[in-house]
Amino acid sequence: MHDRRTFLKLSTLGALGGLLSPKLGAMTRAQSPNPARRPVVISTWDFGLKANQEAWKVLSTGGKALDAVELGVRLVEDDPNERSVGYGGRPDRDGFVTLDACIMDENAGIGSVAALEHIKNPISVARAVMEKTPHVMLVGQGALEFALEQGFKKMNLLTETSKIEWEQWLKTSTYQPKINIENHDTIGLLALDQNGNLSGGCTTSGMAYKMHGRVGDSPIIGAGLFVDNSVGAATATGHGEEVIRTVGSFLVVELMRQGLSPQQACKKAVERIHQNFLSQNRSVKDTQIGFIALNKKGETGAYCLQKGFTYAQHTTDGNHLSSAPNLI
């Protein structure tokens, strides 16, 4: 027989033991399946930190992933000191700043613009294409006319710094667009909101000194970005031609659908690209590819071909920059 004090003590220990016992733990998990970690936002490169912060304002107050995506990447497009996105982006080899962007929402809504000039927020034009036209992609002059119709302001996107640099480049270049791991960086941003919906966006000025009219992976749904609200989302940065060749972001999402974690899926996609180089006897020396991914459970992953790709991730634990693991 236990007196009341001993009984209480034993019951407390019993309850603690129960909490620690794997059997009870398993029961608790079965009754309420592991809740998704959310909201979550993940984005490419160092500038992802400030984009995440902006996106977090929307996500942490119960806003939609789509709005978080648009507002997050706009911040980078607006910044003339970010030389690979939006205003201040490096021009093509003829001196024109041409921008590529796309956006995708939780209902498989897609909008995209390519080779857009004079408008500093291509991501918002891409969203307008998605929401206000019967089409999914507008390019060049048509995209510009649509943007102006929608009230976007026309401006000169070539900053003095970018112009001087380009003029320098013209002196020494052989007028060839050279792929270099340092002359391009795209912001790709993926968000999972409090309601469990996923959206993503991707925006860039593309490869510096590219041929006029060149379009990379960033505005191509499936290549630079893909979102499937039942599975996950992925986005890419780096050498766009290689990402297009493998329909990289779609590949990452499909690998997640088959059961791979976001991290494993990003790694597999990078390995596929690397394999292409090997089988075609091409050198990967000047090529960088990076993927980030986010699944429906709020799990994230990142992987790149060569050392040097950073990504930023914001959860309820804060906003952190990390280096992605690399293949070679």
Ligand code: ASP
């Ligand atoms: N993927 C972009 C492009 O090829 C550039 C980058 O992300 O670095 O245009």
